[in-house]
Amino acid sequence: xxxxxxxxxxxxxxxxxxxxxxxxxxxxxxxxxxxxxxxxxxxxxxxxxxxxxxxxxxxxxxxxxxxxxxxxxxxxxxxxxxxxxxxxxxxxxxxxxxxxxxxxxxxxxxxxxxxxxxxxxxxxxxxx
Numbered sequence: 001x002x003x004x005x006x007x008x009x010x011x012x013x014x015x016x017x018x019x020x021x022x023x024x025x026x027x028x029x030x031x032x033x034x035x036x037x038x039x040x041x042x043x044x045x046x047x048x049x050x051x052x053x054x055x056x057x058x059x060x061x062x063x064x065x066x067x068x069x070x071x072x073x074x075x076x077x078x079x080x081x082x083x084x085x086x087x088x089x090x091x092x093x094x095x096x097x098x099x100x101x102x103x104x105x106x107x108x109x110x111x112x113x114x115x116x117x118x119x120x121x122x123x124x125x126x127x128x
Contacts (some may be wrong), residue, residue: 001026002082002090026064026091031111038107041070045100051123060094061114070104 008020012082028034056077072084077095084090092098094114 001093002084002088004085005087005089008089014048019071022089025089026062026093028064028111031062031114033112034109035112035115036107036109037065037115039104041100041104041106043070043073043100043103045098047098051097051118052125053120054121056095058095058097059092059115061110061118062094063090063092063108063110063115065090065092065106065108068105068107070106071100071101072104072106073099073101075099087108 003022003025005020008022009027010018012019013019015081051059054060058077067084067088067090069086069088071086073081074084074090074092075081075097083101107120
């Protein structure tokens with residue numbers, strides 16, 4: 001799920017401040033500690049080979065984030081694709097792969113335990 005900034009409801013607008021809120025943007029109940037992450041990724045990066053060996057050969061950690069620049073395409077277990085553009089907020093549930101269409105800067109928040117497992121798996125894949 002993603003949403004563009006201009007599509008987020010303005011809850012309060014006063015001189016010098018605009019507050020937008022997207023409610024029901026994923027569920028974090030029972031996830032424990034959350035990690036904050038900043039990724040810089042080059043165009044062409046594809047997580048698919050890095051996730052081989054994980055359940056469904058996909059990242060099984062949910063992520064809530066903001067794409068500061070660039071463009072990404074997420075693909076879920078059913079094969080549904082969603083393009084995320086610069087300045088979009090996004091939520092990726094467990095079971096996804098990512099392709100970087102344009103150089104990207106990303107801020108994400110993820111369950112620490114689950115995403116650390118995925119990151120460690122990727123490190124091992126790269127070490128080969």
